Amino acid sequence: MTQTSSIERQIQQRLQQADVNGAIALADQHLAGATDAEKPPLLYLKAVAQRIAGALTDAHATLDDLLTRLPEHARGHQEKGYLFKAQGQCKAAAWHFYRACQSNPALLSSWRELKTLYQAQDNDTALMMATEQVNYLGQLPPPLLGALDLMFEGQLSQADQVCRRYLQQHKHDPQGLIILAQIAVRRKALLEAEFILDSCVALDPENQQARSDLAGVLAKLGRFAEALEHIEQLLVAQPDNPHYLTARATAWVGVGRIEDAILAYQQLIAAAPERAGLKVLLGHAYKALGRTADAIKAYQQAIACEPTFGDAYWSLANMKTYRFDDQQLAQMAHTASGELSLEDSIPLQFAMGKGWEDKREYDRAFSCYAKGNRLKRQNSGFAIQAIEQQVERTIAACDKQLFERHKGAGTDAPDPIFVVGLPRAGSTLLEQILSSHSQVDGTMELHHVLAQASRLGQKAPGYPENLREIQTDLFARFGQQYLEQTRAYRQQAPLFVDKMPNNFLHVGLIHLMLPNATIIDARRDPMACCFSGFKQLFGEGQEFTYDLDDIARYYKAYQRLMQHWDEVLPGKVLRVQHEEVIDDLEGQVRRLLAHCKLPFESGCLTFYETQRAIKTPSAEQVRQPIYRSGMQQWRNFASHLEPLLVHFNGAGADA
Incomplete structure (x- = not known):
């Protein structure tokens, strides 16, 4: 137990005892001498205490400090959601609960809040997504939900231990095996994940999630031919499943059946034109064949569909021969200055770096490259x-x-x-x-x-x-x-x-x-x-x-x-x-x-x-x-x- 975690426990104990002022004072006391790495958990607990005390403006300021340091802090966004909900700002609340769930999909409380908010907004598509997540997470045994939470928070060793302890008492539990494999993927132990999922499929051949996850691991390993075998079996049971159809098209690219993949992507886009990610995948397939103009058009359509989609901007930049004009660079800079997920911010910074380098604005280019690399590296765990x-x-x-x-x-x-x-x-x-x-x-x-x-x-x-x-x-x-x-x-x-x-x-x-x-x-x-x-x-x-x-x-x-x-x-x-x-x-x-x-x-x-x-x-x-x-x-x-x-x-x- 580190000193910082001991302090966190003391603050949590005061919250449990309804001593919110004492919790705030203790957080402030230790924040004064804390390192940058020690501050985020203290800021989070301080904001919780401030919200409970009714000091909503102060809580907002504390969370702004936290989210400036860690833009993807899931529970920080969840707290922001609670604050905006308390102030009657439902749209802002929904946005932060959604950001919380993007960073940590195991936050059942945020999904439940989203479900309620989407019901009030008559947002049927989003409501269906939130309902599915609430139902899935709600049926998980507490240890597995805890393991998922730890995994998404990046605490992979602890997540692995919690999951394995559960499996010692519930051997061959398919959901436990699937989550253990997901943790292994996060640890980059892909062969271990393959073994776990292969065992799970052997024990339960009808388990669609296990087979789908196994196909995904095989694709990550570059073994697309084997992945295809599992995807085809999934499609026998669910021939219209868009996730499986997308996975098959991507595997076709992997084995060189790119014309087939292009046709499949086009059909999927026709059925769901709002899916910007499909347009990027289509662009990748065109690029692999040297159909440069078609690739550029697909990437641009992805941006038009989702203007904050960082991967689409980077895909254009990664053409190497493509050049952004002044208007596009201005649009990218404006997008980068807004609220973005890490998933979008990183590729956007690299794309802007390429754009400024092409303009011979080398200092501005390096600033973007450096920021993109810094964001990419901070959670990589590379040594x-x-x-x-x-x-x-x-x-x-x-x-x-x-x-x-x-x-x-x-x-x-x-x-x-x-x-x-x-x-x-x-x-x-x-x-x-x-x-x-x-x-x-x-x-x-x-x-x-x-x-x-x-x-x-x-x-x-x-x-x-x-x-x-x-x-x-x-x-x-x-x-x-x-x-x-x-x-x-x-x-x-x-x-x-x-x-x-x-x-x-x-x-x-x-x-x-x-x-x-x-x-x-x-x-x-x-x-x-x-x-x-x-x-x-x-x-x-x-x-x-x-x-x-x-x-x-x-x-x-x-x-x-x-x-x-x-x-x-x-x-x-x-x-x-x-x-x-x-x-x-x-x-x-x-x-x-x-x-x-x-x-x-x-x-x-x-x-x-x-x-x-x-x-x-x-x-x-x-x-x-x-x-x-x-x-x-x-x-x-x-x-x-x-x-x-x-x-x-x-x-x-x-x-």
Whole structure:
């Protein structure tokens, strides 16, 4: 029990004893010496006491202070709702109760208030949503409702403990298993979530929520073909369910059936034109096919439908070739100055950063990038030390003796070409060049090696240390599983590209599973690469990019590990420097193809003419000829990049 939590208990006790003035005085006493991190819970309790005391104006001021510090504080918004309700301002009350439920969907009290308010407003659609949530949360056993509350408040360890204690007494309870899996997803333990949900579906095959959540986890793992199998089963029971139809369309994009997905999205939008999110998904599908004008139109329609929809603005900015005009930037700035959820504020800040950078307003651009990154990072829980320790453990475990001991392990297939490195290092360009060859299929950032590493990590003594203890013949099984699981993403070519950048951590495992696979290291100037990552909002993962010091340390850890692979597996990895590709395209293409044991084809030089689906942020850029404009963009922001300059001295690539 920390000192702060002890103080909170004392304030709560005074509230329970109806000593509201004493509660306010105690909160004020400790607020005077509290750190910024300690103030939010004290401000919240003070506001509760002020409301009970009838000091509504003071309570509003206290909550304004709290919500300025933490705009997504769920109970802070709930308190605001109570205040406005007490003052007869029902519309404002409903808005804050809704914000509370957005931040923490387990707040049953806020849902009940919304249900009452929506009934009075004759808002049937919103009333149905609130009623469903009240019914769902109301039927949950108190421990599971408590676990959900803790999960949405970010207290994942406590949520996990509460849920597991409940399941010890109620084994195989489907709702308990589903919530435990949801907590695992929040902890980024996706394989654990898959196992829990798979078990739940096996025990209760008709449980729609468990199967739907399982499909969602498989999609997060990039295993869209498996996700589709579950979605199709869900649609047998509910063929018109819009959630399942949307999930199927998204999975179709994942397996390359993009034309089918576009048709499905269009049909869903026709049935529910108010769903801005569908229009963004449609835009993503168009973008993957290179239908730029259609993608832009879809994103703009999403903004017209929902003017505060941050993801729609970022989707436009993420086209890279799109430019916001002055009127759009003014609209975005006005939107950003209003009340926004964190979910909308973050992508809007990144989009404005891109807009101002295109206008050469570099200080304004960096201010937006910095704010977006700060908001994104504050709840990520990322610790760069964990990556640095993982690299050191990998270097210690994957020595020359390991590969000598398992010489001849793995499956002989030469099919995969792995492109590894850091995001924004030019890997999409290399994939596009390779995929322009008649003998190579482009796929996507496949998660299968990461999943294998994660599975091994669940076995003592942990990964990568247990690579020393695995029987040699098992590596061939791992390799064969990888080939089977990735087959759904391939066409007919004998070779295919897997461009998951994070696979640089697992080059040793790849070599043991697939000794004849090709590995390419996409390397870019550290200043250019790190800053490009910093101004990119990634859909999933890559949490290291949201802080300049973190990304610099990550880059250096990556360099250190790639040097180790060169030492223990000499000649295995071909390093391709992005700047050298730009300076000497043909020479580097010939070098790249030779390493892949492929004959030269001139189509690889006109890679921008190759028609295929591309799902990464560089999709529009690699559909154009080579250009040099991005090589030195970081210099426009040099005055803000001290954390990078300290690590790299503003130097070029250290290959």
